[in-house]
Amino acid sequence: MVPLNQSSVAQKLAGRLALTRRDFLRDAAGLALGGALVGSGVLARAGIAPRNRKVVVITFGGGARDQETFAPQGQGNIPHLMNELIPQSSFFTQVVNRGILGHYVATASLATGVYETINNFASLPPEHPTVFEYFRKDRKRPASDAWVVAPSNGFNRIGESSHRSYGPGLGARVILPKHLLTAATSGRRDDYQHLLRDNYEAPFYAPELAGSEFELQQLEMILKLSVDDFKAHAQTLSSPDELSVYIAHRLMQQVAPSLLWITMHDIDIAHAGAYSLYVDGIRRTDRLCSDLWKAIESEPEYAGKTTLFILPDFGRDSDDDAGGNGFQHHRTGDALSRTTWMLVAGPGIRQGVALDRPTESTDLVPTLGAMLGFSTSLAQGKPIEELL
Numbered sequence: 389m390v391p392l393n394q395s396s397v398a399q400k401l402a403g404r405l406a407l408t409r410r411d412f413l414r415d416a417a418g419l420a421l422g423g424a425l426v427g428s429g430v431l432a433r434a435g436i437a438p439r440n441r442k443v444v445v446i447t448f449g450g451g452a453r454d455q456e457t458f459a460p461q462g463q464g465n466i467p468h469l470m471n472e473l474i475p476q477s478s479f480f481t482q483v484v485n486r487g488i489l490g491h492y493v494a495t496a497s498l499a500t501g502v503y504e505t506i507n508n509f510a511s512l513p514p515e516h517p518t519v520f521e522y523f524r525k526d527r528k529r530p531a532s533d534a535w536v537v538a539p540s541n542g543f544n545r546i547g548e549s550s551h552r553s554y555g556p557g558l559g560a561r562v563i564l565p566k567h568l569l570t571a572a573t574s575g576r577r578d579d580y581q582h583l584l585r586d587n588y589e590a591p592f593y594a595p596e597l598a599g600s601e602f603e604l605q606q607l608e609m610i611l612k613l614s615v616d617d618f619k620a621h622a623q624t625l626s627s628p629d630e631l632s633v634y635i636a637h638r639l640m641q642q643v644a645p646s647l648l649w650i651t652m653h654d655i656d657i658a659h660a661g662a663y664s665l666y667v668d669g670i671r672r673t674d675r676l677c678s679d680l681w682k683a684i685e686s687e688p689e690y691a692g693k694t695t696l697f698i699l700p701d702f703g704r705d706s707d708d709d710a711g712g713n714g715f716q717h718h719r720t721g722d723a724l725s726r727t728t729w730m731l732v733a734g735p736g737i738r739q740g741v742a743l744d745r746p747t748e749s750t751d752l753v754p755t756l757g758a759m760l761g762f763s764t765s766l767a768q769g770k771p772i773e774e775l776l
């Protein structure tokens with residue numbers, strides 16, 4: 389018998405995970421199997437021209453495993469995904485990340501459609517054009533039409549690559565809610581420590597960004613929030629991701645960007661080793677995804693013309709991998725930590741179907757390009773036909 393090489397073993401495991409995921413979902417959420425293409429043009433049939441469409445991308449919080457989410461014992465942690473969102477979505481059961489499993493570099497890879505190799509722990513721009521640059525350059529859109537809400541200082545470069553044909557001036561505006569809050573409280577953080585907790589992995593180079601004037605200007609001029617109102621509202625929130633969703637909703641109301649990207653990060657508190665905090669993070673992220681979908685459906689600028697994508701950057705290690713420490717980290721690069729999922733909802737998207745064929749993290753950007761009508765020539769992935 390010929391021994392299977394490492395990568396075909398990983399592929400087999402990923403395939404098995406996908407089938408298990410679909411079975412879990414079919415039982416619980418009544419999903420149909422949607423393997424066959426229905427043909428192209430679903431968005432066109434929804435009657436929305438590309439120039440009027442909006443897209444909101446949510447990255448689902450820094451890695452969660454099946455047993456705390458889609459498996460029967462985990463479904464109680466994601467009631468909003470299970471009961472509200474999945475029944476009205478196309479759900480991809482096998483999205484494989486073949487890149488580096490660090491949050492910044494993996495999120496940058498999602499945003500460029502190329503497995504980036506930049507140092508996860510440095511403040512560097514992605515090397516390939518981001519979806520924001522493709523969108524703005526090709527569609528001639530102003531800076532106000534593409535925004536990123538990002539969890540930590542380390543993400544402040546994600547909106548714009550170092551690619552010479554794109555780069556400076558063509559990217560997304562990046563808003564860092566924690567930085568905004570730090571500026572608003574003039575460094576007196578005592579009442580807000582729980583909202584300011586930054587990266588959960590050490591070592592992380594978190595550059596102190598210069599000055600607070602720019603943040604205060606964002607707050608007042610763009611978000612139309614006074615420092616006092618912002619501080620008062622922040623006191624009602626319980627985590628950094630709640631702060632991010634508050635800011636994202638405010639951006640939707642005040643700026644209404646066509647392309648809005650929100651990176652969640654609370655779940656990554658798992659690195660601290662407390663299982664209950666990790667599960668709390670999953671439950672909160674589940675609720676916040678639902679809150680954002682409700683915001684999309686209730687804001688006139690977004691209702692009826694917005695496609696929502698929810699996907700994790702990657703998973704976490706399995707309990708029985710000798711090289712890891714279970715839920716706590718994502719160090720082994722095993723199939724469980726590389727095989728994720730994606731949920732897509734909105735007008736023209738088929739509802740209540742599960743698609744098992746493998747897709748890759750790098751397919752997101754070409755799919756967004758095909759959906760919104762711009763070229764993504766340097767991205768590695770392929771548009772996901774079932775969504776177009």
Ligand SMILES: [Zn+2]
Nearest residue numbers: 450589656659
């Ligand atoms: Zn992590």
